[in-house]
Amino acid sequence: MQFLPLLTATERLTFPRLGCCRFSSLVAPSLAFVPTSPPPDSIKLEDLQKFVSRSKKLFVLTGAGMSTESGIPDYRSEAVGLYARTERRPIQHSEFICSARARQRYWARNYIGWPQFSSHQPNVAHWVLSHWEKLGKVHWLVTQNVDALHGKAESQRLTELHGCTHRVICLNCKDMTLRTHLQEQFLALNPGWDEEGHGVAPDGDVFLTDEQVKNFLIPECQRCGGILKPDVTFFGDSVNREKVNFVHQRLAESDAILVAGSSLQVYSGYRFIVAAHEKKLPIALLNIGATRADALATLKIDARCGEVLSYLSESETFRLKNP
Ligand SMILES: [Zn+2]
Numbered sequence: 001m002q003f004l005p006l007l008t009a010t011e012r013l014t015f016p017r018l019g020c021c022r023f024s025s026l027v028a029p030s031l032a033f034v035p036t037s038p039p040p041d042s043i044k045l046e047d048l049q050k051f052v053s054r055s056k057k058l059f060v061l062t063g064a065g066m067s068t069e070s071g072i073p074d075y076r077s078e079a080v081g082l083y084a085r086t087e088r089r090p091i092q093h094s095e096f097i098c099s100a101r102a103r104q105r106y107w108a109r110n111y112i113g114w115p116q117f118s119s120h121q122p123n124v125a126h127w128v129l130s131h132w133e134k135l136g137k138v139h140w141l142v143t144q145n146v147d148a149l150h151g152k153a154e155s156q157r158l159t160e161l162h163g164c165t166h167r168v169i170c171l172n173c174k175d176m177t178l179r180t181h182l183q184e185q186f187l188a189l190n191p192g193w194d195e196e197g198h199g200v201a202p203d204g205d206v207f208l209t210d211e212q213v214k215n216f217l218i219p220e221c222q223r224c225g226g227i228l229k230p231d232v233t234f235f236g237d238s239v240n241r242e243k244v245n246f247v248h249q250r251l252a253e254s255d256a257i258l259v260a261g262s263s264l265q266v267y268s269g270y271r272f273i274v275a276a277h278e279k280k281l282p283i284a285l286l287n288i289g290a291t292r293a294d295a296l297a298t299l300k301i302d303a304r305c306g307e308v309l310s311y312l313s314e315s316e317t318f319r320l321k322n323p
Contacts, residue, residue: 092234
């Protein structure tokens, strides 16, 4: 088996071998929110390539480390994560449910952050996983991210474990609407309200003071007048049992699991690694920094998702063309 040399970011992103036109049109990754990491270990790269090549039904779990190269910060990375840079913490589920003021603050900040947050685009790592799905390599993809980037990259065998900020749900009648429609309602209810926020978080939140948000009006559900909430599992809430069972079923049908860009600190994702370990499935971890599952992994590689996945995809395409 031939291993291609690691390419520079520019070379890699314009490399035509994949035969996927979108890869060649990608812009260079944004690295402001990507933690620094040493170059990938070549032996581990080779091991990971073999790991992916051997799998016929790969289960992939992704986290915030997938999207940092699209310019979206994660929560926990050293130096560049939201927790390291600021005092801000994501809203808790109970706070949103119980407090009208908390909902006003949340939606005002989300309203300001939305144009920028919703404009983020998939990076090469998202496109590689979508490409692997088309090749029949990825059996199921589960993401802990709420940024819609896997969907924008056209992945279809996808579960958004914690929901998606691009959808809004009524807590009463469960009616689901698009977040873009809510933006229009915000604008209609708050003409002239144009506060300036800064620092978009992984869930689209920006910073605004209480004074700035006190006059912001939020719409009710147009069907029943209920409270609107993003279709996102906030911290302190849990993923519904039906969705968890569905993912466990997809995992049971898989022959290997790859975790990309997650430290697995949140149990809702970590439980699938524990389940994979109990089933004796091989587990590969691709993440900058330690993860909660390091001791359970068959192999671990400490590097950027975009760098490693694009490398593997070149190699995997080569293998498929040269069996
Ligand atoms: Zn409703």
